[in-house]
Amino acid sequence: MTTMNNSELSRSVGTFRLAKYGLLALLIVSIVNILVLFIGLAIVEFPAEFVGGAFGPLAVGPVVVNSAVAAIGATLVYGVVTRYAARPNRTFTIIAGAALVLSFTTFLAPDLSGAPPRVFAILAVMHVTAAVTIVAVLTQATNQEAES
Structure with a gap:
């Protein structure tokens, strides 16, 4: 038998709190993905194109643009999920996992045709990093609200 913690009992997040955590997610995911990019570029040689x-x-x-789009979209989805789901953090994490899997379809984009596997590897790391970061930040909105 599993028990729900107080954060899962919180049914919704106020608009200001949601915007605050959404902006925080946007900033953190952008910084984290730029760090992943720079580390990848420092470790591996990539074709100039x-x-x-x-x-x-x-x-x-x-x-930065793709990280921002992901964070904004996730924030909007999280806002809806907190309004209607009985266990918003769990529901959102499942949705985010599905979105992560779907995000890998962008690897089929024409501008990536002929890319070596190391390009896909660094992009995959950035996609996973973005998903984990965004979920970690946004789900704190209900946790913090339960404590306030």
Whole structure:
């Protein structure tokens, strides 16, 4: 038999709290993914067409934009989940896991055709890092609200 903690009993998160944690998730996931990118670039040699430039998949701009889009989308989904799910954190984590799996379909994008496996590996690490970071930050919104 499992028991629900107080955070799971919280049915919704206020708009201000949701926005605050959403912004925090956006900032943290962007920083974390830039760090992962720089570590990857320092460790492994990548073909020039995939690194840098305004639109290369392994450039800071696209990493920040895609991280921001993921965080904003996740924040909106989390807001809905906290309003309607009996166990919002658990439900959101399951949805985030499904979204993570679906995010790997972006590897089929035309701009990645012919990319070596190491490009996909660093992108996969960034996708997983983003999912874990966003879930970790957003689910704290209900935990903190239960304590307040």
